[in-house]
Amino acid sequence: MLSRVADSLYWMSRYLERAEHTARLTDTNLNLMLDQSPEAAKRRWSRVLNSLHHPTPEAAAEPYEVAQRLAFDLHNPSSVVSSIMTARENSRQVREQISSEMWEQLNRLFHEVKRADMDNVWDAEPHEFLRAVTEGIHLFQGVTDSTMTHGEGWQFIQFGRYIERASNVAALLDTSFQDLPIGDEADVADHGEWIGLLRSCTAFEAYCHAYTADLRPERIAEFLLLNSEFPHAVRFAADRLKNSLDAIHDATQSRHAERVSRLAGRLGASLGYGQIDEIIAGGLHGYLDSIQRQCAQINNSAYALYVTYPIETAIEA
Amino acid sequence: MATLSADARFDAPLFQRYELDHAFDEMFESAGKPRAHYRALFESLLEMPAGELARKKQIADQTFLHQGITFTVYGREEGTERIFPYDLLPRIITAAEWSRIESGLTQRITALNLFLKDIYHEGRILNDGVVPREMVYSCRHFRRQMRGLQVPRDVYVTVTGTDLIRLPSGEYAVLEDNLRVPSGVSYMLTNRRVMKRIFPALFQKCGVRPVDQYGQVLLATLRSLAPNPRGEPTIVLLTPGVFNSAYFEHTYLARQMGIELVEGRDLVVHDNVVYMRTTAGLRRVDVIYRRIDDDFIDPLVFRQDSILGVPGLFNAYRAGNVALGNALGTGIADDKALYAWVPRIIRYYLDEDPILPNIETFLMTEDAQRNHVLGKLDQYVVKAVGESGGYGMLIGPHSTAAQREEFRRRILANPRNYIAQPTIQLSRAPCFVDGRVEARHVDLRPYILYGDRVTIVPGGLTRVALQRGSLVVNSSQGGGSKDTWVLHS
Numbered sequence: 001m002l003s004r005v006a007d008s009l010y011w012m013s014r015y016l017e018r019a020e021h022t023a024r025l026t027d028t029n030l031n032l033m034l035d036q037s038p039e040a041a042k043r044r045w046s047r048v049l050n051s052l053h054h055p056t057p058e059a060a061a062e063p064y065e066v067a068q069r070l071a072f073d074l075h076n077p078s079s080v081v082s083s084i085m086t087a088r089e090n091s092r093q094v095r096e097q098i099s100s101e102m103w104e105q106l107n108r109l110f111h112e113v114k115r116a117d118m119d120n121v122w123d124a125e126p127h128e129f130l131r132a133v134t135e136g137i138h139l140f141q142g143v144t145d146s147t148m149t150h151g152e153g154w155q156f157i158q159f160g161r162y163i164e165r166a167s168n169v170a171a172l173l174d175t176s177f178q179d180l181p182i183g184d185e186a187d188v189a190d191h192g193e194w195i196g197l198l199r200s201c202t203a204f205e206a207y208c209h210a211y212t213a214d215l216r217p218e219r220i221a222e223f224l225l226l227n228s229e230f231p232h233a234v235r236f237a238a239d240r241l242k243n244s245l246d247a248i249h250d251a252t253q254s255r256h257a258e259r260v261s262r263l264a265g266r267l268g269a270s271l272g273y274g275q276i277d278e279i280i281a282g283g284l285h286g287y288l289d290s291i292q293r294q295c296a297q298i299n300n301s302a303y304a305l306y307v308t309y310p311i312e313t314a315i316e317a
Numbered sequence: 318m319a320t321l322s323a324d325a326r327f328d329a330p331l332f333q334r335y336e337l338d339h340a341f342d343e344m345f346e347s348a349g350k351p352r353a354h355y356r357a358l359f360e361s362l363l364e365m366p367a368g369e370l371a372r373k374k375q376i377a378d379q380t381f382l383h384q385g386i387t388f389t390v391y392g393r394e395e396g397t398e399r400i401f402p403y404d405l406l407p408r409i410i411t412a413a414e415w416s417r418i419e420s421g422l423t424q425r426i427t428a429l430n431l432f433l434k435d436i437y438h439e440g441r442i443l444n445d446g447v448v449p450r451e452m453v454y455s456c457r458h459f460r461r462q463m464r465g466l467q468v469p470r471d472v473y474v475t476v477t478g479t480d481l482i483r484l485p486s487g488e489y490a491v492l493e494d495n496l497r498v499p500s501g502v503s504y505m506l507t508n509r510r511v512m513k514r515i516f517p518a519l520f521q522k523c524g525v526r527p528v529d530q531y532g533q534v535l536l537a538t539l540r541s542l543a544p545n546p547r548g549e550p551t552i553v554l555l556t557p558g559v560f561n562s563a564y565f566e567h568t569y570l571a572r573q574m575g576i577e578l579v580e581g582r583d584l585v586v587h588d589n590v591v592y593m594r595t596t597a598g599l600r601r602v603d604v605i606y607r608r609i610d611d612d613f614i615d616p617l618v619f620r621q622d623s624i625l626g627v628p629g630l631f632n633a634y635r636a637g638n639v640a641l642g643n644a645l646g647t648g649i650a651d652d653k654a655l656y657a658w659v660p661r662i663i664r665y666y667l668d669e670d671p672i673l674p675n676i677e678t679f680l681m682t683e684d685a686q687r688n689h690v691l692g693k694l695d696q697y698v699v700k701a702v703g704e705s706g707g708y709g710m711l712i713g714p715h716s717t718a719a720q721r722e723e724f725r726r727r728i729l730a731n732p733r734n735y736i737a738q739p740t741i742q743l744s745r746a747p748c749f750v751d752g753r754v755e756a757r758h759v760d761l762r763p764y765i766l767y768g769d770r771v772t773i774v775p776g777g778l779t780r781v782a783l784q785r786g787s788l789v790v791n792s793s794q795g796g797g798s799k800d801t802w803v804l805h806s
Contacts, residue, residue: 003594004583093559096568096578100384152596252597306596311587314599 001251003307005094006156012090012106013160019083020137021168022052026070026080027130028199032192033063043179044193051168051175052078067126072118080133081113099147102140109136152251159244159302166237166267167295169201173224173234174288182217182280194220201232221284222276234291235271242268245302252306256313260301267294329363331370336756340742341487343408343759354411354804357522358747362406362754370749373515374405380511401504402797405749407512408759408779409523415775415803418481418489421673422763423771426477428663429494429650430767433473435666436649437463447665448658455733456655457703458497458648460611462618466635468644469542470769475606475642476535477765478502478778481673483744490674492741492760493656496647498608501778501798502764503566506531506573508800509776524805528776531764532573535606538768539574542640543603550603553579553593557609557625567608581609586629589636604640605630611645653702653736654680677739681732690737691728694721697737699728712788714740743788748781748799758782760790761801775803 029048033041045066049055052070073079077086088110095103112132115121121129141161148154176197180190194215198204201224210227211219227233242264249257271291279287327335327349337348344355351359362370381400410418435442436453443450453459478499480492509528513520536552543550556567558580571578583593584602592599607614613623618631633639649655657678660671679686679697690697694713701709711724728735745756763777779801780790790796 001596002577002579002583003596004580006596095559096572248596252595254597307594309594309598311585311592311599314592 001152001156005097005153007307008090008094009097009153009156010160012087012094013157014164015083015087015090016106016137016140017161017164018078018168019080019087020134021165022070022078022083023080023130023133023137024202025052025172025200026067027127027134028196030063030067030126030130031199032196036192040192044196047175047179051172053171054078064126068122071122071126071130080130084110084113084133097153099143101143101147105136105140105143109133109140112136152248155244155247155251159241159248162237162241162244163295163299165232166234166241167292169224169232169234169237170288170291170295172197172200173221174285174292177217177221177284177288180217182221182284191215198224203230203232206230218276218280221280225279225288226271226274226276228272235268238264238268238271241298245298248306254305256305256309260298260305263294263298263301267291267298270294331362331754334753334755335747336745339485340758341483341485341744342756343483343744343746344756354409354523357519358407358409361519361522370405371752374749377403377405377511377515380514381507384507402783403504403508404757404781404783404797404799405515406747406754407516407519407800407802408746408761409802409804410761412804412806414489417672418763419773419775421489421491421671422477422479422765422773424663424667424669424672425479425491425494425659426474426765426767426771428666429496429659430471430473431666432662433644433647433650434468434471437646438465442662442665445665447661448655452652452655452658453649456649456652458611458646458652460646462631463644463646467637469544469637469640472542472642472767473644473647474650474765475538475542475644475767477767478762479765481761481763482676482741483761485742485744487744488674489761490676491659492676493653494651494659495762496643496651498610498643499762499764500563500566500608501762501780502531503569504798505764505774505776505778505801507569508778508798512800523802525802526775526805528774531774532570534766534772534774535570536574536576538766538772539604539606539640539642541768542642544637544640547603551577551593551601552604552606553577553584553602555579555581555584555605555607555609555627557581557613561608563608570606576606581625581627584627584630586627586633589629589633589638591627591630591633591639602639604642606642611648614645648703653678653700654682654733655702657736676741679737681728681735681737686737687728687732691725694725696740698740699724699735699737701734702736703734710789712740715788740788743782743790746779746781746799748783750783750785755785757785758788758790759799776801 025048029044032044041063045063049066054076069076069079071080074082076082088106091098091103091106144154144157180193194217195204198207198220203224207220207223210223223230223233225234228235228239230236245260245264249261337345344351344359346352378400381403432442442448443453474496476499478495478501480495481489482492484490505528539552540550552574553576554567554571554574556564556578558564561567568578577593579593585592585594585599591602591605593602609625612620614626615628615631616623616626617628619626630639631645634641634645656675657680660675663669663671679690681687681690694711695716697713699711699713704710711720713721743758743760746759747754748757750757759779759781761777761779763773766772779799780796781799782788782790783797
């Protein structure tokens with residue numbers, strides 16, 4: 001497969017995952033804000049922005065404005081609409097490599113978020129818009145899985161999706177746990193915050209199945225970090241991205257894959273064999289920070305291996 | 318129905334606006350009297366219930382749209398894709414007509430290819446004074462870098478799309494040769510695919526020769542150019558990218574041939590060998606079907622500001638490590654002024670008379686010819702010699718005084734850049750327009766493939782000027798296309 005094609009498929013997928021994450025996070029927080037004190041709301045929005053690596057806006061910023069910027073700001077490359085546009089642009093470059101059903105679905109989503117009367121839609125019901133985005137992206141994933149050959153290109157799509165997810169969830173956990181320390185008696189106000197965190201990862205119901213509705217910070221951390229079966233847990237994402245990298249390695253028979261295999265294996269092992277009490281004792285912030293750094297390293301070395309490699313190393317002696 | 322006279326049937330509402338005059342009509346010998354090979358189409362049009370054609374048109378529209386058979390419109394940010402305008406009714410060519418076209422084009426391409434080889438090597442035709450040197454060396458598409466370069470199999474023009482028109486006498490003549498990167502073949506193929514769904518019965522009744530094999534023939538042609546065979550050659554299609562107006566065609570052909578569609582940035586040259594960057598490392602490329610103009614193909618040799626091309630590609634080509642189809646520098650042979658010499662070129666190399674005639678052409682570099690044309694600009698078509706796509710053109714009878722004045726100025730400023738031809742009434746073929754069958758002007762572009770031999774797929778792109786009375790068939794100027802049926806017998 002052409003390196004350029006792999007590159008486009010990978011970023012198409014990453015940007016869609018990013019749009020989905022931002023949309024869900026914004027939606028959850030708009031919803032939580034409805035029955036909360038303005039003070040608590042403000043604190044949480046600044047947490048949301050931090051987790052998305054946005055500069056925190058002036059203290060005066062009104063939450064709906066912040067939410068609108070997260071959804072629509074075209075100057076911000078990670079806003080929901082920008083991300084969908086970038087994803088579509090990437091897919092357009094490789095139209096002959098993806099199925100027409102995939103292209104149609106992504107194109108439809110693009111036209112939906114770019115519709116002319118969007119201001120009215122947003123003013124009337126932001127929730128409807130954000131839900132339409134997450135649904136549209138879920139549909140795209142379903143269409144992808146059922147219409148595209150599960151070959152190398154599909155693996156690059158999986159790789160992109162899960163590396164983005166691992167890194168997003170780790171960032172969200174990091175900012176949340178910095179602001180809401182573990183160990184204190186969880187008070188009632190914080191209760192809402194923990195539900196918000198779980199919902200931001202579609203994890204509330206899944207958590208309750210595993211631990212009952214008894215919300216305890218260290219269990220939440222354990223669930224979102226170390227669960228191997230829940231799709232939005234960091235470990236789940238790390239396992240999937242490693243599987244995809246292995247499959248890509250098999251397909252390309254690359255002779256220089258040790259570094260990227262080792263990095264992905266190490267990330268998976270650290271999450272697979274980690275104990276939440278030890279992780280917390282060793283410093284949760286440091287651990288989550290290291291996960292994000294490892295994701296960046298995996299991205300860089302996969303890039304160096306499959307896309308931007310120098311000619312000299314690739315010419316056979 | 319059989320009791321009605323031919324003329325009465327011609328009076329059917331469907332044909333009420335059908336216009337017959339001195340232009341050759343593809344379908345009718347005279348009012349209501351169809352030519353033999355069009356009879357089946359005529360009959361079935363008359364038998365169709367009202368609204369049936371409109372329904373078929375709707376189905377065809379949907380099919381084009383759903384299959385993504387589109388072209389790119391420049392200058393708009395979103396929704397830059399449109400379906401290619403087309404007409405529902407086929408243009409039909411008899412076996413006898415086709416065999417003449419086939420032998421005429423084969424002769425012409427063979428001669429033009431010999432001409433290119435000669436120009437870029439010893440230049441016999443120049444030494445013998447058959448073609449004036451200054452015509453060749455002043456041509457914008459002459460590439461001095463090609464001098465002495467050995468191209469695989471001596472084939473310069475792998476793919477040609479020659480534009481044919483039909484004179485009022487019914488004779489086919491060559492309007493222009495497109496030897497650089499001719500496009501449009503994907504519309505020939507997709508038109509056919511859609512038409513087979515719409516008119517299955519008519520196909521059977523008429524006996525139409527297939528065109529689907531084009532992709533395989535093109536692949537075999539490209540394969541035959543592979544330098545020193547190292548097993549199965551790697552063949553790629555080089556596209557300028559997603560913003561090119563023919564991008565759909567590039568993706569379509571790459572898919573039909575099962576070859577990789579690459580952009581300039583996917584290719585690298587190392588030690589005069591071309592590689593493509595794949596996730597499994599660099600893979601050597603043997604043949605490039607390039608859909609990028611000469612100017613942009615290698616910034617080290619041609620335009621330095623090109624970001625579409627591949628630095629070093631020309632040296633790899635010169636070293637014989639990669640084949641290009643078409644070769645570079647083929648544009649001299651489709652220069653519209655040199656066109657006037659093509660009959661002499663055919664006689665010079667093949668010692669044969671041209672089977673397909675040229676259109677009378679006036680050279681603006683010759684004083685007498687120029688003065689003659691400038692006196693009657695309203696009767697001539699003036700064309701810039703290096704342009705294509707219907708740009709840089711004056712159609713005298715349809716022009717304003719201001720436009721003619723503008724062209725007079727331009728011609729006097731740069732006579733080498735212009736030629737003039739008498740305004741030809743292109744032949745007309747039936748088209749389905751606004752619920753009626755009307756006559757519109759058409760031309761024909763067959764595609765000629767040249768590898769180890771010359772192959773012409775029986776068919777081509779019939780381009781049609783969809784505006785009533787218009788003579789301009791280029792898609793960039795409001796033209797459309799229709800399916801072209803070459804009959805078995």
